[in-house]
Amino acid sequence: MADQEQRPTRDRLTVLDRAVQHVLGKGVDRTDGPAKVTGEARYAFEVPADDALYGCLVTATIGAGRVEAMDCKAAEAVPGVVAVITDDPRLPADMVTSMQAPDAWRLGHDIHFFGQALGVVVAESWEAAREGAARVAVRYAVGEGRFDPDLAAPDEEVPATAFVPPIHKDDFDDAWLNAEFQYDETFSTPIHFPAAMEPHATLAVWDGDALTVHSSLQSMAGSAKAIASALDIDVERVRTLSPFVGGGFGGKTSVGSEAIYAAIAARETGRPVKVIQSRRQIAYGVHHRPATRQRVRIATDRNGRIVALGHNNATVQRDGRNFVEPVHFGTIHLYGGAARSLTTSLSRANHPTSGAVRSPGEASGTMALEVAMDEAAERLGLDPIEFRRRNEPQVSPTNGKPFGTRKLLQCYDEGASAFGWNRRNPNPGQQREGDWLIGMGMAAAVRGNFTVEARATVRLETDGSATVETDMTDIGTGTYTILMQIVAEALGLPAEQVKVVIGDSDLPASAGSGGSFGAGSSTSAAALACEQIAQTIAAKMGAARENLTLQDGHAIAENRRVPLTEILGGEAVEAEGHAKAGDHTSAHVSSSYGAHFAEVAVNAVTGEVRVRRMLGVFDVGRVLNRKTARSQLLGGMVWGIGSMLHEDAIIDKRTGQFVNPDFGEYHVAAHADAPPIEVRFIEEIDDLANEAGAKGVGELGNSGAGAAVANAIYNATGVRVRDFPVTLDKLLAGLPPV
Incomplete structure (x- = not known):
């Protein structure tokens, strides 16, 4: 491990270092648990809406080509069907992630993959909508699809501007050829679905020109922007709500096509509209983890110390999408070896969109790398742990940090x-x-x-309780609970005196649930807000901040122990914390x-x-x-x-x-x-x-x-x-x- 003197340093956050409430870190039961087991917690499709309609997507039954005509008469004749929408120019042919530009919404009806959304049937009941969707007749001009990409002969190399760029360090070929030991094997991984228990669903409600979208989403900050871009309206007119999400696994980092269809249908019909994707539709309409082909090369000296490490990968994406599975992401800093060749190439195919699924890069990459390390250790006559121990780097073998x-x-x-x-x-x-x-x-x-930019507002109420607000989501991970623990710990409050409000795009923008950065980023923002409040309390007591202790609803400093309610004097104290990457991050x-x-x-x-x-x-x-x-x-x-x-x-x-x-x-x-x-x-x-x-x-x-x-x-x-x-x-x- 790197010597402490080599590590960058910064001041530790006082508010958590000095905290003595002893709530943080404990195995506290999830505060949202009772609401979930009693049914009080409402997921997107369960939110009550007076006079709501139900929508079912019409999806493509070919894998490549173009729609020539759609006959909707049989669908319109189904009892209960209110509208069949297939010709609105804003209809998405595919989902868009919250980070993509507005031109990701495709016009027309070119078919890029089987199951692509083509329209929506809206009815008084889900059953009628589903029957209507099944009766929409589509005439296609069938194209020649690329359904079986050759990962051994990829179409393109991933550029240096990618999230995980290619890495070439020292002369890999020379180190490989001159090594005492060489390991060279190829692995493959298949497509994986991010199949959460709660389906992808949306309730869209218009109130005049204002749109409220209840949807199953992992991230709020970009969702309102994505929906506004798709509908070509001002983002201030869009509010997204996801207080409870039944799992995501990366699949709900995107605003799904069902959300846009619901909003368009609600506008056209003048009534709230609920659209839910069936499990089979989710397989196509939600991005997946793509297949990979991975070549792992490990060259060592006679003592089993790696001198050259190669992890060369190929993966798949459809046309028009730039996401590339970062297969060698985990390999970059894991094991030693001066010479390195870490690359990813891409094959294009008429497959549904691939995207970030739980542990993008490492999930696929370690399946190959860690089996390769086991196999190489055996060939070297080493215990697998000992082989890894011998190749534990002191600093990053890729960049020296x-x-x-x-x-x-x-x-x-x-x-x-x-x-x-x-x-x-x-x-x-x-x-x-x-x-x-x-x-x-x-x-x-x-x-x-x-560390992803995140904001949170904390308000210490006049009764000594606290409220934390951020648009962070809880996808079953415990966000409600850990935010409560952070604020309770930092302000010295009992757990039951902290209220958490999340999952609303009108709240301060947070990191969202994804990439394993949500918890650390959102709690950091909350802790920073609490630090400002602690400074205010110290000033009210006439004490130095470093001498202030907050515990059990009291402020303790200068040999005084005063209830927070007394210090506040009938005035609440509010602060916003803003967490972001600093110099230490890079x-x-x-x-x-x-x-x-x-x-x-x-x-x-x-x-x-x-x-x-x-x-x-x-x-x-x-x-x-x-x-x-x-x-x-x-x-x-x-x-x-x-x-x-x-x-x-x-x-x-x-x-x-x-x-x-x-x-x-x-x-x-x-x-x-x-x-x-x-x-x-x-x-x-x-x-x-x-x-x-x-x-x-x-x-x-x-x-x-x-x-x-x-x-x-x-x-x-x-x-x-x-x-x-x-x-x-x-x-x-x-x-x-x-």
């Missing part, structure tokens, strides 16, 4: 001890329990940490880290894989809430199991249609697939990450988890699979005889 907190070695040590790694037989296929082959595997976890490398351990049993007769237990040990800076952080990491680990064993969205190469666009055939990990899972923390407050000292949690658990399972399968069977997921058909041929 120092790390913030980096407890990866401690994660290895604690995980190995707790999991019983010393009992693992390094020779694969040697441990049996009847027909079951038993094996252990491990992998590293990494997720880049970001001066060091900030990431969350972890180590996954898995034990599996593989049936020697059928090839069935059962994950028997898992352990994850994580370095996430300050743990804001042990219960919600554990839940996020555990959920990511379960996703890792599903990614490695089940998830595989298959496109019919003849039509561009998904073969399995629902949970009937797109298999995710169920309760029976999830073993006992233990989550541990190695906590060190990262004062360089942000004002809250916290690093990203939500996506870290998914990074490397699948690779740990794959490595355990190899240790159990001796069968190495590189084309994921690891299904039993890929294991059967190589299993040892019973």
Whole structure:
């Protein structure tokens, strides 16, 4: 790890350093829990609206071409149908992310992928709208689609301006050719859906020229702008509301086409309109994690120290979209090696849009990299942990910058001890329990940490309670709870005296839920607001700020303990905190880290894989809430199991249609697939990450988890699979005889 003298420094935030309320960090129950289990919490489609209509999207049944004509007479004749809208020039042919320009809304009806939205049928009931949509007759001019892209021969290289640009450091080819040891293998990962439990849905309501949109969104700050751009109206006329969101996984970082259709239909009919995408429609209308092809090259000296590291990737995107899966993102700073070749190329296809899905880059990238590290370690005759230990860098091997907190070695040590790694037989296929082959595997976890601009207003009320307001969202991650904890801790208040108001675009703009930056950024903004309030209280007491302690609704300074209500004197105190990246952000490398351990049993007769237990040990800076952080990491680990064993969205190469666009055939990990899972923390407050000292949690658990399972399968069977997921058909041929 980098020496402390090498690390950039800045003053720590006083308000949290001096806090003594002891609310922050505890496993506090989620404050929104009672509302959710009683039904008081309303999701977008459940929000009451008088005289509401229901809309169902009309979607393309070809994968490439153009609409020549649409006959809507049969749809209009369905009892209950109020309107069939297919000719409004503002109708989106595809969803738009909140960060894209207005020209992302396509006019006309060119078909870019199967399932593309073409119009909406609006009716008195959802059933009538669905029947009407099914009766819209569309005549197509069928085009020649590119449904089976050749990732081995990509169309274009990703430019240096990309989010994760290509990295070429030192002479990779020379270091590779002259190395004592060379590893060179290719891996593939399939399309993954960000299939949240709550479908993508919107209720649009007009009041004169003002539009209110209740929608299932991960981010508020850009949503109103995106909707205003699509409708060509002033953004001040648009308000978006998402106080409760039933999961997102990246898929709800975009304003979906259903939101624009609902707004247009509500304007045309003069009534509120609810539009919801069916599960099958979501497979096409919501962006997915694209397929990848990854070549991993590891060259070492005779002692197993990496001298050259190559991670060269190819992925897929449709025409007109610039997002590129940042496959080698996690590789940039994870392991040593002076010579580096980290690149991504792109193939174009008539597939639905690909976009950021939980752990973009690391989820796919670690599936290959961490299996490659396991395989290279075995060929070198090294324990997988020892191989990683030998290649733990002191500073970033890519840019030479120092790390913030980096407890990866401690994660290895604690995980190995707790999991019983010393009992693992390094020779694969040697441990049996009847027909079951038993094996252990491990992998590293990494997720880049970001500070994103965020604002929050905190108001200390005259009765001694506090309210925090920000447009941050809670997608099931615990935002309500951690914001409460931050304010309660910083102002010395009991938890029940803090009210949290979020999910409204009229509130101060925050980071939104995505990229694992939401918690750290929004709580930092709240903490900064609390610091201003603390300074005001200190001034009212005539005390220096550094001598002020806030606890149990009292201010303590200068040998006085005064109730906050008395200090306020009938006047509330309000402040806005503004968190943003500082000089320290670009001066060091900030990431969350972890180590996954898995034990599996593989049936020697059928090839069935059962994950028997898992352990994850994580370095996430300050743990804001042990219960919600554990839940996020555990959920990511379960996703890792599903990614490695089940998830595989298959496109019919003849039509561009998904073969399995629902949970009937797109298999995710169920309760029976999830073993006992233990989550541990190695906590060190990262004062360089942000004002809250916290690093990203939500996506870290998914990074490397699948690779740990794959490595355990190899240790159990001796069968190495590189084309994921690891299904039993890929294991059967190589299993040892019973």
